[in-house]
Amino acid sequence: MHGTIFTLLKRYVQTQYDHSTWVNLLEASGLSATDFNHKNVYPDEHLYRLVGEAATMTGLSADELHEKFGEYLVPDLMYMYQKLVKPEWTTLDMIEHTENTMHRQVRAEHAGNTPPVLNVTRLSSDELFIDYVSVRRMGALAVGIVRGLAKYYDEADQIEVEPTTSENGEHVRIRVRRVSR
Structure with missing residues (x-):
């Protein structure tokens, strides 16, 4: 998955919720040390984990998110x-x-x-x-x-x-x- 998607996901979470929500989401996903760069490509699994954890945190389905x-x-x-x-x-x-x-x-x-x-x-x-x-x-x-x-x-x-x-x-x-x- 292109890093731009992760960069925009971070901004989305921070604007819809707050920065601490993003940090909590990363930690819950096991990606706490990850700093996504818009020029790199990352494993799709990273996004699946982030969205899965966000679904758990918000009560929304992955499709809704x-x-x-x-x-x-x-x-x-x-x-x-x-x-x-x-x-x-x-x-x-x-x-x-x-x-x-x-x-x-x-x-x-x-x-x-x-x-x-x-x-x-x-x-x-x-x-x-x-x-x-x-x-x-x-x-x-x-x-x-x-x-x-x-x-x-x-x-x-x-x-x-x-x-x-x-x-x-x-x-x-x-x-x-x-x-x-």
């Missing part, structure tokens, strides 16, 4: 990859182009970077399916990112996000559509 974190990530991700994003894109356009823009860039930066594969099928100007494929089984994070994109593009009240399969499988299908409200 992944979704909340996914929403939180969007402004930073959009800032990091702003040069790849076309100004005329909407939420659905962004999703449609993520694999061939942002994910391609992430993979090119470091051989250890392995974002999920997003196979997007655009059904119409207002609807698409995302087929999320990853051995990490973090489809809930993708659902959160989609919701965060809708907020980013000021379309949150118009975008419906519906996982049509379990969010913690290696293959997750997510339906996204724009509706009139």
